Amino acid sequence: MHIKPSRVRFDDHQWHKVTVHRRIQELVAVVDDVYTDHSHIAGKFTMLSSSRVYVGGAVNPRALLGARVHNNFVGCLRKVEFSADTLRLNLIDLARTGSKLIQVAGRVDYTCPSGDPQDPVTFTTRESYLLLPPWDASKQGILSFKFRTNEPNGLIILNTMTRAPKSNFFAVELLNGHIYIHMDLGSGAVKVRASRRRVDDGVWHELSLRRNGRDGKVGVDGQWNEFRTPGEASQMQLDSPMYIGGIGPPYAEIYIPPAIWTATLRQGFVGCLRDLTLSSKPVDIAHIARQQDSGAIKPSCHVIANQCGGQVSPCQNGGQCTEGWNRPLCDCSATLFTGPTCGRESATLAFNGSQHMAVWIGGTQGSRTQTEELVIRFKTSRPAGLLLLTSAESSSSDRLEIGLVAGRVRANVRLGDREKNLLAGLTVLNDNNWHTVRFSRRASNLRLQVDGTQPVR
Numbered sequence: 001m002h003i004k005p006s007r008v009r010f011d012d013h014q015w016h017k018v019t020v021h022r023r024i025q026e027l028v029a030v031v032d033d034v035y036t037d038h039s040h041i042a043g044k045f046t047m048l049s050s051s052r053v054y055v056g057g058a059v060n061p062r063a064l065l066g067a068r069v070h071n072n073f074v075g076c077l078r079k080v081e082f083s084a085d086t087l088r089l090n091l092i093d094l095a096r097t098g099s100k101l102i103q104v105a106g107r108v109d110y111t112c113p114s115g116d117p118q119d120p121v122t123f124t125t126r127e128s129y130l131l132l133p134p135w136d137a138s139k140q141g142i143l144s145f146k147f148r149t150n151e152p153n154g155l156i157i158l159n160t161m162t163r164a165p166k167s168n169f170f171a172v173e174l175l176n177g178h179i180y181i182h183m184d185l186g187s188g189a190v191k192v193r194a195s196r197r198r199v200d201d202g203v204w205h206e207l208s209l210r211r212n213g214r215d216g217k218v219g220v221d222g223q224w225n226e227f228r229t230p231g232e233a234s235q236m237q238l239d240s241p242m243y244i245g246g247i248g249p250p251y252a253e254i255y256i257p258p259a260i261w262t263a264t265l266r267q268g269f270v271g272c273l274r275d276l277t278l279s280s281k282p283v284d285i286a287h288i289a290r291q292q293d294s295g296a297i298k299p300s301c302h303v304i305a306n307q308c309g310g311q312v313s314p315c316q317n318g319g320q321c322t323e324g325w326n327r328p329l330c331d332c333s334a335t336l337f338t339g340p341t342c343g344r345e346s347a348t349l350a351f352n353g354s355q356h357m358a359v360w361i362g363g364t365q366g367s368r369t370q371t372e373e374l375v376i377r378f379k380t381s382r383p384a385g386l387l388l389l390t391s392a393e394s395s396s397s398d399r400l401e402i403g404l405v406a407g408r409v410r411a412n413v414r415l416g417d418r419e420k421n422l423l424a425g426l427t428v429l430n431d432n433n434w435h436t437v438r439f440s441r442r443a444s445n446l447r448l449q450v451d452g453t454q455p456v457r
Contacts, residue, residue, distance in 0.1 A: 001029050001037045014300035034304055055080055055091055076112035119286035120274035120301040126267055128296035129246040130288050134238040135159050142280050144208040149271025149325050152177040152200045155262040156269045159242040166255050168237045173262045181218050182260055187231020189259055195220040245269045261371040271325045272301035316343045333375045334436050374439040383407040383430045409437050411448045422448040424456045
C-alpha cells in the first residue's frame with residue numbers, strides 16, 4: 001500500500017495521523033483523515049500471528065522479516081495504539097510507565113521539542129492576518145519567507161507609515177500568479193516583479209530580498225532581479241505594524257498606498273507561509289498565530305481533496321465553483337444570492353426614476369485608488385438610466401460612470417485630463433430580465449463584461 005498524494009509530502013515537520021485497519025483480508029490505510037488507500041490480502045489466510053511489535057525501528061531494521069523500509073524513524077511519535085480483538089495497547093504509555101511488556105533500546109525522551117520557529121501556518125480566509133512590529137530596516141535590510149498557494153491574488157506583507165506624509169511603505173503581493181514587491185523611501189515608489197514564472201501552482205516557493213540604501217535585489221527560488229528606488233531618499237522609515245497575510249475586513253482603518261492593488265481590493269493571501277526571517281532573525285509566526293488569531297489561521301500546511309469535483313457542488317443556487325486553497329471559491333455574481341456558498345438571498349432595490357442612494361467612501365479624505373472591481377445585476381424595461389457614478393468632493397474631475405445607453409451598458413472613466421468609454425452588450429438589455437455587469441480597472445487598463453460575453457477593453 002502506498003499513499004502518495006500529488007504535490008504533498010509528509011516530511012514537513014508537522015504532526016500527521018496514520019490509521020491502518022484490517023478486517024479479515026481487507027486493509028485500509030488513512031493519513032490525516034484525508035488520504036486513503038485500500039488493499040486486499042492474497043490467499044486464504046485470515047489470521048495474523050504476532051508475538052512482537054516494533055515501534056520506530058529496530059537494532060538492524062534490514063533484518064526485519066518483510067520490512068521494506070531500512071532506516072529507523074527520526075522524529076516524534078504519540079498515541080501509538082495497537083488494537084486486536086479484545087487487546088488494547090497504548091504502546092508509548094506502557095513504555096513510559098515501565099511495563100514489562102515493553103523493551104526499550106537506546107535512550108528515549110518522552111517529550112517532543114516544541115514547535116520550530118519555521119513551522120508553517122495556513123491563512124484560510126482573505127480577512128485573516130497577523131501583526132508584527134514595524135520592520136526595522138532604515139538603512140538596509142534582509143527579508144525572506146516561503147509560501148505555497150494555488151490562488152493567483154493575495155497581499156502577503158504590508159508595512160506603512162501612520163504619521164504624515166505617509167510616504168514610506170513596503171509591500172509584497174501576489175498578483176495574477178506573480179510575486180511583486182513595492183517600496184517607497186519617500187521620494188518615489190518602485191514596483192518590481194520578483195517571479196519569472198507563475199507561482200500559484202500549489203508548491204513551495206521562496207522569496208528573498210536584500211536592500212542597502214536605494215539599491216536592492218529580490219529573488220524567487222534563486223532567480224534574482226535588481227532594483228533601485230527613485231529620488232534621493234535612502235532610508236525607509238516605517239512605524240505602522242507589519243501586516244502579514246492581509247489587512248482585515250473592508251472597514252478596517254489603515255492607510256493603503258494606491259499602488260498595492262490587492263490591499264485596495266482587500267484580497268488577503270490564502271495559502272501557507274513559513275520560514276519568515278526579518279533582518280536575518282527568524283520569526284515564530286506559528287506562535288504569533290496562536291496568540292493573535294481567533295481561528296482563521298491554522299497550524300501546519302496540508303492539502304485537502306478538491307472541493308468542486310463532487311456530485312454535489314458546495315456552491316448553491318447556481319453559483320460557479322472554482323478551486324481555491326483548501327476551499328471552494330463560489331462566484332455568485334450571476335445569481336440572486338450571496339455569501340461564501342451563495343446561500344444567502346441578496347438584498348434587492350427597486351427604483352422608480354426619482355430615487356437614488358449615496359454611499360460615502362474613504363471617510364472625510366475620500367478615496368484615491370488605482371484599481372476597482374464592480375459587479376452589478378439589474379433588470380429594467382427602460383433603455384437608458386444611471387447605474388453607478390463616483391465623484392470627488394474636491395476639485396478633481398475624476399469619475400467612474402456606468403449606465404444604460406440605448407439598451408446597452410456604457411462605462412465612462414475620466415482620470416485627470418484623460419477619458420475613455422467602453423460599450424458592451426450584444427443585444428438590448430432592457431428586456432426585463434436579469435443581467436450581470438462586471439467592470440474592473442487596473443491603472444489605465446479597463447475591462448467591461450456583460451453576462452459572460454467577450455469582455456470589452
